Amino acid sequence: MPKPFQPSVVTANHLLDGDVIYQTAADEWSRNLSDAEVLTDEADAQIRLLHAQSQPAVTVGAYLAEVALSVEGPEPTHFREEFRKTGPSNYAHGKQVGAAPGPLEASEETI
Amino acid sequence: MYTYSDFDAEFVRNRNAQFRAQVNRRIDGSLTEDEFKPLRLMNGLYLQLHAYMLRVAIPYGTLSSRQMRQLAMIAEKWDKGYGHFTTRQNIQFNWPKLQDVPDILDALAEVEMHAIQTSGNTIRNVTADHFAGAASDEIADPRPVAELLRQWSTDHPEFQFLPRKFKIAVSGSENDRAVLRAHDLAVQIVEKDGQQGYRIFVGGGLGRTPMIGKVLRDFLSPEDLLPYVEATVSVWNLLGRRDNKYKSRIKITVHENGIDTVRDKVEARFAEIKPAFTGVDQEMLEGIKAQFALPAFRNASIEALEAYRAANPAFRAWTDTNLTDHQNDNYAIVSISLKSHGKTPGDASADQMRVMADLAERFGHDELRISHEQNVILPHVHKADLPEVYNTLRDAGLATANIGLISDIIACPGMDYCALATARSIPIAQQIATRFDELKLEHEIGALKIKISGCINACGHHHVGHIGILGLDRAGVENYQITLGGDATQVAALGQRTGPGFSADEIIPAIERIVYAYLDLRTDADETFLQAFNRVGMSPFKAALYPAQSKAA
Numbered sequence: 001m002p003k004p005f006q007p008s009v010v011t012a013n014h015l016l017d018g019d020v021i022y023q024t025a026a027d028e029w030s031r032n033l034s035d036a037e038v039l040t041d042e043a044d045a046q047i048r049l050l051h052a053q054s055q056p057a058v059t060v061g062a063y064l065a066e067v068a069l070s071v072e073g074p075e076p077t078h079f080r081e082e083f084r085k086t087g088p089s090n091y092a093h094g095k096q097v098g099a100a101p102g103p104l105e106a107s108e109e110t111i
Numbered sequence: 112m113y114t115y116s117d118f119d120a121e122f123v124r125n126r127n128a129q130f131r132a133q134v135n136r137r138i139d140g141s142l143t144e145d146e147f148k149p150l151r152l153m154n155g156l157y158l159q160l161h162a163y164m165l166r167v168a169i170p171y172g173t174l175s176s177r178q179m180r181q182l183a184m185i186a187e188k189w190d191k192g193y194g195h196f197t198t199r200q201n202i203q204f205n206w207p208k209l210q211d212v213p214d215i216l217d218a219l220a221e222v223e224m225h226a227i228q229t230s231g232n233t234i235r236n237v238t239a240d241h242f243a244g245a246a247s248d249e250i251a252d253p254r255p256v257a258e259l260l261r262q263w264s265t266d267h268p269e270f271q272f273l274p275r276k277f278k279i280a281v282s283g284s285e286n287d288r289a290v291l292r293a294h295d296l297a298v299q300i301v302e303k304d305g306q307q308g309y310r311i312f313v314g315g316g317l318g319r320t321p322m323i324g325k326v327l328r329d330f331l332s333p334e335d336l337l338p339y340v341e342a343t344v345s346v347w348n349l350l351g352r353r354d355n356k357y358k359s360r361i362k363i364t365v366h367e368n369g370i371d372t373v374r375d376k377v378e379a380r381f382a383e384i385k386p387a388f389t390g391v392d393q394e395m396l397e398g399i400k401a402q403f404a405l406p407a408f409r410n411a412s413i414e415a416l417e418a419y420r421a422a423n424p425a426f427r428a429w430t431d432t433n434l435t436d437h438q439n440d441n442y443a444i445v446s447i448s449l450k451s452h453g454k455t456p457g458d459a460s461a462d463q464m465r466v467m468a469d470l471a472e473r474f475g476h477d478e479l480r481i482s483h484e485q486n487v488i489l490p491h492v493h494k495a496d497l498p499e500v501y502n503t504l505r506d507a508g509l510a511t512a513n514i515g516l517i518s519d520i521i522a523c524p525g526m527d528y529c530a531l532a533t534a535r536s537i538p539i540a541q542q543i544a545t546r547f548d549e550l551k552l553e554h555e556i557g558a559l560k561i562k563i564s565g566c567i568n569a570c571g572h573h574h575v576g577h578i579g580i581l582g583l584d585r586a587g588v589e590n591y592q593i594t595l596g597g598d599a600t601q602v603a604a605l606g607q608r609t610g611p612g613f614s615a616d617e618i619i620p621a622i623e624r625i626v627y628a629y630l631d632l633r634t635d636a637d638e639t640f641l642q643a644f645n646r647v648g649m650s651p652f653k654a655a656l657y658p659a660q661s662k663a664a
Contacts, residue, residue: 002394009435013158015137015138015209016138016208016209017162017208018158018159018161018162018163018208018209019161019162019210020160020161032459055137056140056143056144057140060144061144061158061159077587078587079526079584079587079588080526080584083160083526083527083535084160084161087161088161088527088528088537089527089535089537089538090455090527090537090538090541091163091191091200091455092208093191093205094161094162094206095161
């Protein structure tokens with residue numbers, strides 16, 4: 001029997017800098033998992049994924065990543081997604097410093 | 112060192128201009144990602160876990176100070192101030208932005224460097240013994256041959272859509288420091304009846320199906336090299352499987368068809384194409400050889416060195432581990448460790464790159480090498496200069512005296528960066544190095560090579576580590592399998608799996624148990640870990656690793 005659909009978010013890499021991004025309910029892209037829209041219905045999730053994949057000027061390699069729900073919002077269920085959310089463990093680079101997480105600037109989305 | 116011809120310079124310039132236009136078309140939406148991906152990969156640009164990664168070739172691991180300084184500049188201007196040297200003598204920048212990459216490639220072209228064929232199903236960067244042109248045991252410098260192969264393979268029209276990637280290594284010594292037998296094809300310069308020629312290996316490789324390379328031709332005359340290599344790649348290009356990427360490398364072709372069948376086909380193809388090679392390649396090789404002439408070694412007294420060693424224990428320890436015999440008795444080959452305890456193996460900051468470039472310029476006949484073991488080499492240092500070289504390295508955090516020891520670990524980027532990885536490698540390397548430094552056991556343990564890969568593709572060469580560690584994803588948890596007894600040298604061997612893997616928390620204690628077992632069972636301090644393993648086999652190490660199971664048994 002196939003595994004029941006798990007709560008998921010739409011995630012991708014940003015075209016210009018490759019950073020990990022998440023689709024929000026407001027149809028924006030955020031660098032922060034906590035802003036992500038959590039999808040609990042499989043059909044709905046597929047539509048949202050198609051929507052993400054139709055934005056090649058912003059996204060590369062969009063896919064659905066499973067999350068667990070916590071009071072702080074969605075949390076990764078797999079360590080790979082934890083590293084994507086956090087950044088590398090050997091330096092405080094990527095999401096750990098630099099650009100404050102949050103919605104992408106409109107200019108970033110559209111170039 | 113080889114200097115670009117006008118042809119080389121124009122080729123790289125044109126390719127960069129093409130790629131700049133391709134990047135622009137991707138950003139303005141004219142190209143989809145599916146269309147763009149093969150184009151970026153042809154130019155060494157990957158999309159990794161958190162960012163793009165640009166892999167820049169360092170052909171046969173050789174750099175000038177000017178090139179090293181340019182890498183430092185690129186690291187600072189377009190990346191996060193460091194670069195990562197890899198197990199195939201490349202440098203990777205982990206954080207470039209897509210729109211900056213054409214400028215980075217132009218900056219590389221200014222110093223005769225590029226990222227062409229560092230990815231994709233092509234003939235990749237040709238690697239060589241990192242002590243080439245300096246080692247005391249060398250028959251001939253392998254780099255002219257490597258450069259000839261680089262020129263021949265770059266944009267070779269027949270070999271742009273191979274079944275899979277194809278890696279070539281070249282060595283000029285019987286002692287294999289270039290892991291020849293783990294390459295798709297390898298060239299070893301040999302002598303027979305007073306004549307120099309080549310021994311050709313084929314079908315080596317690591318990855319999910321590790322294989323030790325086999326001898327395809329024991330002795331090949333110099334003038335036959337290019338047609339013979341071309342015949343080999345050509346035979347595989349047709350015979351190699353394209354239905355399954357896990358079975359497409361030449362090692363599988365050799366395994367499935369047998370070395371004799373492959374040899375017969377190569378010889379037939381060779382006979383067919385040999386007449387087309389009229390000797391121009393040999394003229395080119397002579398021209399290339401002239402560019403790799405030995406530097407003008409200087410004469411100076413080395414008498415003060417022993418006194419300096421005696422008076423400075425830290426310097427002495429460094430000279431004990433980080434120097435290798437040079438073909439000139441007054442010179443030494445200096446290995447600069449990029450494995451400072453607790454740091455990321457193979458990483459160098461821009462400042463460190465400049466320090467190494469300055470040292471090469473002042474004391475090293477302007478040459479640097481990158482080793483597949485992720486260290487940097489100053490191949491020609493006069494022994495009288497060693498104290499100043501050491502002191503300068505020490506002030507830059509580059510004088511770790513651990514070459515060939517337990518903390519001189521090869522580690523792939525693993526899941527901290529790599530999109531293919533199934534577990535992290537870097538933190539495991541950092542923790543092993545830190546732990547054995549705390550225990551102050553490193554020098555007591557002696558020669559021991561640990562190699563760590565974060566997935567089955569084996570970029571960290573774990574199969575040929577004396578202790579190999581393979582990071583896997585076991586039901587959503589990082590799990591590390593251990594192999595013992597691997598050997599990357601001329602007596603190459605694949606490590607044997609010990610048994611069930613260990614979690615990230617358990618792996619460091621597990622390595623400790625292996626090392627203590629070795630210290631207990633070795634005949635004396637001269638018996639290395641690998642010698643001890645080859646003498647006693649797996650059992651004592653298994654017993655140490657899995658005490659509960661062995662008691663129950």
